[in-house]
Amino acid sequence: MHIDLSGRSALVTGAAQGIAQAVALQLKACGAAVQVADIDGERAAAFARSNGLSLHVFDIADRKAAHAAVADVLKLSGGRLDILVNGAGGVRGQVGQAIESVDEAGWSAIFDANIHGAFWMAQACAPAMQARGWGRMIHIASGAGLRPSLTGIQAYTAAKHALVGLAKQLSQDLGPHGITSNAIAPGFILSNPTTQRQWEAYGVDGQQRLLQSIHTRRLGEAQDIASMAAFLASDHAAWVTGQVISVDGGRS
Numbered sequence: 001m002h003i004d005l006s007g008r009s010a011l012v013t014g015a016a017q018g019i020a021q022a023v024a025l026q027l028k029a030c031g032a033a034v035q036v037a038d039i040d041g042e043r044a045a046a047f048a049r050s051n052g053l054s055l056h057v058f059d060i061a062d063r064k065a066a067h068a069a070v071a072d073v074l075k076l077s078g079g080r081l082d083i084l085v086n087g088a089g090g091v092r093g094q095v096g097q098a099i100e101s102v103d104e105a106g107w108s109a110i111f112d113a114n115i116h117g118a119f120w121m122a123q124a125c126a127p128a129m130q131a132r133g134w135g136r137m138i139h140i141a142s143g144a145g146l147r148p149s150l151t152g153i154q155a156y157t158a159a160k161h162a163l164v165g166l167a168k169q170l171s172q173d174l175g176p177h178g179i180t181s182n183a184i185a186p187g188f189i190l191s192n193p194t195t196q197r198q199w200e201a202y203g204v205d206g207q208q209r210l211l212q213s214i215h216t217r218r219l220g221e222a223q224d225i226a227s228m229a230a231f232l233a234s235d236h237a238a239w240v241t242g243q244v245i246s247v248d249g250g251r252s
């Protein structure tokens, strides 16, 4: 099977960090014209520049900003947008804490990044996909979208569960228009400073326990997720929709 995305136009959010960067590069390597987005312009800029990708800096949780950015994406792509990868999200620098100390700002920040923004992006991108009768929406969820999170962050687990639900609902709503919507649930990947700190905090024993719970006995890599995203973005996955696909070395 050869994955050929030439002629396709893709937008990947969250591209200041590991997983979305790997996805953007994989889609590009398969021939897609890729644009990237992130709220963190500084970090995303170096990546975009060095890979010749157009960068859009905005907050996906701001509906107006999301719609304006997608309009800009469409201007650059000649009106075409075939693939949306909702990669933005993460824990926004937070760590797990007791439920009584969770405040409104912390709770909302995680929902903004992981679910509110994913919906506004889907809403903004859907019309261009509907117009062509072909589209792919790929949402980077998490094992935390299926069970309690290793991070211990209540909002993260709740928001990723919501993202899995959104992926299924969008599948039903947009399927008749030739648009698929699937979630990928990655296992633990050392893709950013936060996961690096989390890994170190486990200590040698905790690290061993985590590795023993993974059937393949290794942590994931951003490329593991990128490979699945490329498949879901392709014509080969035309009849795969409304699914949440764990890419986690068998931990689930």
Ligand SMILES: NC(=O)c1ccc[n+]([C@@H]2O[C@H](COP(=O)([O-])OP(=O)(O)OC[C@H]3O[C@@H](n4cnc5c(N)ncnc54)[C@H](O)[C@@H]3O)[C@@H](O)[C@H]2O)c1
Binding pocket: 013, 014, 015, 016, 017, 018, 019, 020, 037, 038, 039, 040, 058, 059, 060, 061, 086, 087, 088, 089, 090, 091, 112, 113, 117, 140, 141, 142, 143, 185, 186, 187, 188, 189, 190, 191, 192, 194, 195
């Ligand atoms: N690393 C892991 O172990 C792991 C495991 C499961 C799922 N995930 C998910 O994979 C995705 C990518 O994770 P990662 O580990 O590569 O990096 P990450 O979670 O640190 O990166 C997320 C990116 O999203 C951007 N972002 C956050 N809020 C935004 C907003 N409101 N508007 C625009 N951009 C925003 C951030 O600036 C960041 O670059 C995330 O959704 C994360 O939740 C990661």
